[in-house]
Amino acid sequence: AQSVTQLDSHVSVSEGTPVLLRCNYSSSYSPSLFWYVQHPNKGLQLLLKYTSAATLVKGINGFEAEFKKSETSFHLTKPSAHMSDAAEYFCVVILDRESSARQLTFGSGTQLTVLP
């Protein structure tokens, strides 16, 4: 079985300060992990993915995430927030990277607010 927990439903940061969005997963195998972003009234867009190569994964728009197996975490970070980063972020896990996408498990989402 697999599950994913996004530890914060809402995060607020000031523009120019660092962003940290937390995600913990539960999986018996070596999982694949993703972060997606959803802007208002839009569909989800892939930010980055981890599929067993480097543990530090760089994505679009300056975001990155680090896979830590010992902590079963895949936290999303960005050094300096921009107003355009305000959106909802979803952590997604699947236990077997060769599995069908029907076995993807989506987190409940973290709403990021960026204050001027």
Next chain:
Amino acid sequence: NAGVTQTPKFQVLKTGQSMTLQCAQDMNHNSMYWYRQDPGMGLRLIYYSASEGTTDKGEVPNGYNVSRLNKREFSLRLESAAPSQTSVYFCASSFRDRSNQPQHFGDGTRLSIL
């Protein structure tokens, strides 16, 4: 622009009415998916089509049917709408039905059942 197109964007129905949500992709993807998004619950898979000519149930298929009309189009039908089906519906596609393939999402259909 290439991508996934969903129609309509908004719809209000009365309980018991039927309707079909349309989805088309122009990226030559083989696999297509229908999700629903409810507050605090992330996305849940309703149905998917791993390839043209095949469809399978996802996590929450009750009350829905799908048709993979051709490689480009994948529709979702509510035969008798219920208030519990009020949600935002997303269609997605990917080149192959494998978890390491990124999914491309449409902008969603916001559906209210009164």
